[in-house]
Amino acid sequence: MSTNSSAYGSSSVRAAGSGFAAARSGSARFTRPAQLDAALVDQLAGGVDPQQLSDMSHTTAASLLDRVHHTQDPQVVDRVLTLVEHEGVDLVAELWSSAEPESLPGVLWRLYMLRTWMRRNRENISRLWRLGEPVATTASAIAGVDQAPTADDIARTADSILSGAFTGDFAVALERASAFCSVIAAGLVAETKRRQEEAQRLGLTALETQAKLANSGASHMVKTAKSLSGTAKDFRAGAGLWREGRLE
Template sequence: MTDRPHHRPVLPGAARFEQIDAGADPALLTEAAERAAEALVRGAGGSADSTLVERVVHLAESEGLETLAELWAGAPADSLAGVVWRLYLLRSWVYADPVGVAREFERGRTLAPVAEAISGVEDPPGPDEVRALVDAVLSGIVTSDFADTLFRAAAFARVAATGRATEQVTGESSHDRDVSAARLLTLSAQLEDAGRLELHGRLG
């Protein structure tokens, strides 16, 4: 993969988001979304700045997940913008129900041991551990090899999806459980495919 110069990024902030008019040309919106994602990933890569890492990890809280969705949710899974959105979506899901996620991960890791090893969740995987894992994944946008970050996120989602598919939850139909597990598995596959594209310099 061709080495890219790493510069201090201009992170998407309120002013940048406000400039994107909902009635603007879709092509311009797509271009703006990709530029913002590239600023995060390509501009920040390899940074050891703890303040910058914190800003990236907590971007959904500072800007609002809905705002990030408006910018990135429509981007294809094989684009840089689409991948960044999926990483933030994964973190949002974990923080919304860390107890449930930890339970699903615990159940799934015996059925998907290879993915469990790649994910890097501490043992035993409780709520604090799964939150720490997704924060570490988001920090990987600026501190680690981006492909490794994507593979780690994909592995985590795969283990959790496996656990969800086999878990019986009171009040939840088997159909709903299967659908939600399938969606999580799709997310895992998309992140893994993006990781392969990144390895070959074809992402974004």
């Protein structure tokens, strides 16, 4: 199986602790997003103290979720779904990327970054799914993914999970995201083991094996698998908190 290691840590999406974060573009200027208040954008551009930023992150996350739940307008749903693409990742990152994993803005940030990562690496992820979930299990049913998904299936699943968070049961969407992350993490582990076994069959020395694995991106895959496993736990915890009415 040919697997591009760059898919496990693209230049635009990197692991941050146990979640997803986006690489910053380097620009200090923000464009005004259609979904957020102009005054808020001005405040961010001018600099905000940490407490104000924390308050805004929680307020904007709750407002965005509430707005879509109450309107259910397909156009609004589409704009929210593509918030990162159309409004710029810098502003969204400024608002939500520093939020605690077990908070509403923290969970929404991870959902948006998961969707971005899935859509940009859909072909490799479809192969990893088949490695991590060779036979259908409860994870397949929870995530809503077929046993042998295509790249297009992965893209549709990415959209479905995020849109479901806004238009359906938020906890169910988080559980779907968690199951998906767990399976892909298992796929990465399986691929790493396959490469290790391949190196051993070639009769390479320990040093040669280490070099071969490094060149193949195996060590990076292990790190990504750990990050995905951590993110899966964050999503599960978020689902539990949401059901208890404590995800804020």
